[in-house]
Amino acid sequence: MNRRRHAIAAITVICALTVLASPALTLQASASPLPPPAPKKSLEEVREEIETLYRQAAVATDAYNLAEERAKEQSAEIVELARMIVEGREKIAVLKAKAGAAARAQYRNGGLPEGAQLVLTNDPQLFLDNAGRLKAGAKATSDLLGEMTRTQAELDAYAKDASTNWTKLESDRVKQAQAKKEINEKIAAAEELEDQLEAEERERLRxxxxxxxxxxQAAWLDTGVLDGAKTGATAEGKKAVAFATAQIGKPYVWGAEGPGSYDCSGLTQSAWSAAGRNIPRTSQEQWRLLPHVDVKDMRPGDLIVYYKDASHIGMYVGNGTIVHAPRPGRNVTLAGAGSMEILGVVRPS
Structure with missing residues (x-):
């Protein structure tokens, strides 16, 4: 009997262990194998990815610079409108004072309007004198009321314009903040990719x-695009080139306009400003608003715009070379004019 009890107990334990072990075995059998690790990117793929990120940062930089420029203009317009509103209010106060003086003069005449006084006089000369003054007074009153009406209308228009500009200002500030966030994200992503490389890999990447x-550049020159190209610059162009080349070695900083650092369009704008000519702030606006010239007709001082989205710009200095601020982590330098995808050429002067 004891042996039978021991046997039954042993069988029970074995069955329990089997039941407990079965789910684990089932799970182990049904578990899918781990996916293979992603293949390591080649340096060329890393280079292309980094270049794409920096170009996207350049587009966002243009958006930031444009929003900043418009915000400056709107702020200046709001200040000017505020000044005009103050002047308008002061003018209305003066006009109201004049109207009050006219009312007080009538009160001193016993409250009788000038027309009634004219009818009551028996002196012909006095009648004629009063008639002239009455006519002049009526015109003055009409002019006064008309001026007050016009001034009030101007005040209303100034206030409306100020409100519109304020709304635009706030909108551009939001755009600035969004662009700034995107710029920093793209630059951080590019820098992270570079930081993952060993020192030797970074050198190979360079x-x-x-x-x-x-x-x-070689492929561009092989097209013969510079055959017969102009080598002479205007006096303004020489000044712009001299300024731009003097900045070589200074770092690229997005949104910078000098004197210690520049972004690409900040450099070209500052160079042409030094030559006495104001041009738009961003590469996209420089491409949109400045006169276009054929590549074969370009001369030193002209600006070469790159990529389909006009996200980069440099200054042609002659001999197939540009001076430009390339991207974050790089300094203002000379480069082949055809080393990037050319969109076109614009001429500030």
Whole structure:
């Protein structure tokens, strides 16, 4: 009997262990294998990804610069409108004072209007004198009322314009903040990719960048685009080129207009400002608003705009070369004019 009890107990334990073990075995059998690790990107793929991120940052920088420029203009307009509103209110106060003086003069005449006084007089000369004054007074009153009406209408218009400009200002401030966030995100992502590379890989990456630029420049020159190109610059163009080349070695900083650092359009705008000519702030606005010239007709001082979205710009200095502020992490430098995808050429002067 004891042996039977021990056997039954042993069988029970074995069955329980089997039941408990079954789900684990089932789960182990049904579990899918781990996915293979993602293949490591080649340096060329990393280079292209970094370049794309910096170009996206450049587009966002243009959006930021444009919003900042418009915000400055709107702020200046609001200040001017405020000044005009103050002047308008002061003018209305003066006009009201004149109207009050006229009312007090009538009160001193016993409250009788000038027309009634004219009818009551028996002196012909006095009648004629009063008639002249009455006519002049009526015109003055009419002019006074008309001026008050016009001034009030102007005040209303100024207030409406100020409100509109304030709304635009707030909108552009929001755009600035959004663009700034995007710029920092793109630059951070590009820098993170570079930081993941070993020192030797970063050096090879730099050489890959140079080789890609050199190939593009050679292909561009092989088209014969510079055959018969103009080499002379205008006096203004020489000043702009001299200023831009004097900035070589200074760092690229997005949104910067000098004197210690520049972004691409900040450099070209500052250079032409030094030559006595104001041009738009962003590369996209410089492309949109400045006169276009054919690449074969360009001369030193002209600006070459790059990529389909006009997100980069440099100044042609002659001999197939530009001076430009390339991107974050780089300094103002000379480069082949055809080392990037050319959209077109614009001429500030």
């Amino acid at each position: 050489r890959l960048e140079e080789e890609a630029r050199s190939r593009a």
